[in-house]
Structure formats: structure tokens, C-alpha cells
Amino acid sequence: MDFLGVSSSDVIESLNDVFSMASSLGAITGVHCCGNTDWPLLMQTTVDIINFDAVDYLESLAIYPEQLSNFLARGGVLAWGAVPNDSRINQESVDLTSGRLRKGVSVLEAKGIKRELLLNHIIVTPACGCSSLTIEETEKVYAILSQIDEMRFENIFKN
Secondary structure, rough: OOOOOOOOHHHHHHHHHHHHHHHHHOOOEEEOOOOOOOHHHHHOOOEEEEEEEOOOHHHHHHOOHHHHHHHHHHEEEEEEEEEEEOOHHOOHHHHHHHHHHHHHHHHHHOOOOHHHHHOOOEEEEEEEOOOOOHHHHHHHHHHOOOOOOHHHHHHHOOO
């Protein structure tokens, strides 16, 4: 897919150059996408972590199961922005967030992505940054993330 005379392969090569430079200095590379993006293109790069807004955009990622499986199989990590970073945080709970994670894994599993592959390559984050939240709301986001961490995935995803 060409855009303004730049091919997908040129974009992938340029991103990989940046990721390679960072990796050579010992960094773990990651990309955050607040909305929809060209997921297949991003998953073809050498990026270590793809962080996405799983609160509002899981479906846009779920339509690329083959590319996502390949990304995870090569060791890529999916950072699930599972905790809302807007006014919805005021109604959020650990149960809602863990339910969102279970539903997301089920959606991707139904698309053919192996459950074990998903569960071994997930980290949980806010949906996006918290700069527009109050201090109390931001504390709630991170309290939920802390509680999710304490629960451990094996407890969240018990069959």
C-alpha cells in the first residue's frame, strides 16, 4: 500500500532501522497506537511491543489473526490498554477490566490465535496516557493495574 509515494516496504525498513538502533543500545522497542492503524505493517517490523487501546479498538486488531499470530510467535508482546483512561474510569473495577481481558482473549482465540501464545505475550496497561485525568482518576487506573498484576493471569484466565 503506497501512501504519498512511500511504499509499505520503505516504511517497514525505516521503522526497523530505528528499532535496530534502539535495540543495539539495549532498549526494548515499543509502539503505542491510540486508535486504528495499519496493524499488519506494524506487525511486520521488528518492534518488541505493540501497545494498543483494547478498550475501544480490539476489533480493529482482531481482523488480522495471521499477522498477530506471527508477531507473537516471533516473541512480540501485545500490551493491552485494558483500563480506560477517560471518564469511564470512574465506573471501572478490577472485575470489569479482567472481564475485558477475558473477552479479548476469547475474541482472538476464536480467530485462531492460540490461547497459550496470547497469554504468554500479554502485558496490561492503561488504554492510553492519563494526562487528561485527575490525580484521583490516575491513581484508580494504576490501582486497577496493580490489582490485575496481583491476581496473576492464571487466576484471571482459569477455565
